[in-house]
Amino acid sequence: MTTTIVTTDRLTKRYGDHVAVDDVSLTVRPGEVYGFLGPNGAGKTTTLRMLLGLIRPSGGTATVLGHPPGAPAAVAEVGALIEGPGFYPYLSGRDNLRVMARYRRLGDETVDTALTRVDLHDRGDDAFSTYSLGMKQRLGVACALLGDPELLILDEPTNGLDPAGMADMRALIVALAGQGQSVMLSSHMLSEVEEICDRVGVISGGRLIAESTVSDIRGASTLYVRAEPADVALAVAMQVGGDDAARVLDDNGVRIELDAGSAPQVVRALVQAGADVYEVRTSERSLEEVFFEITAESIAGTTQGVSR
């Protein structure tokens, strides 16, 4: 059995002077949903295209299911939805998939299985042009599922979908992972992927700046305290959590970088200091907040090195 599904080692792609993907080393493990996150232009699609063997790296290496990208053994076991699949508008969804299946020398039965897995079986005989955007995107996933590949690579699968379409796509990805498929998907919509990914890699300006589980990346939960006077609350927070752990928020609340277990200690200290405590709760940073923090730090740290 393969112990890693995808590994890259200092994978790099340059276009002239521009480094689109810069020394990226990442790992996708069996059975996981891996979110590849980054703002527009971060290098997600370029990385995925290298993993699919569609473009050649300028440096570094990648292994997909134990093979070099694009090797026949890798191609046979990877299904991809990248940059909008091209379908014939006048053919039915089923016939579009049959065209693809025959091209890949797969039997027609794989078409029915794929249509069922994306919940399009009942609409399979309707023309592609009559499909909603969400259905078109699901047909793209069905196309990637032909031949039951071990790994699915989905580039921005929720892009352009309405909230209901996004929810359907999320549920589909979770269901596929539940059936044992490893999934690597890219997104710039963090709120989208935090619910469904086991681990995420964050890319910014071509560099992988974090790779971990969603909860590790989000970090420890923090305590939010609203007490008056605010300056007393801040002093207490600094005393309990240390000078750098506490700050006053716009609403006069105080945020303390302490785990939830410290709440009783903080409340006791506030009361002893004569503060009136109105609210104490734990607040987890959303992935969105963390993402902006770490991408901003990464951009600030590399601005001098960025060529335009």
Ligand SMILES: Nc1ncnc2c1ncn2[C@@H]1O[C@H](COP(=O)(O)OP(=O)(O)OP(=O)(O)O)[C@@H](O)[C@H]1O
């Ligand atoms: N063929 C190319 N020639 C020159 N530059 C390119 C080429 N392909 C991509 N780039 C540049 O490489 C960088 C990364 O692009 P890429 O499409 O991988 O980003 P992305 O993270 O997928 O962004 P998006 O979410 O907008 O698709 C961008 O600055 C892009 O302009």
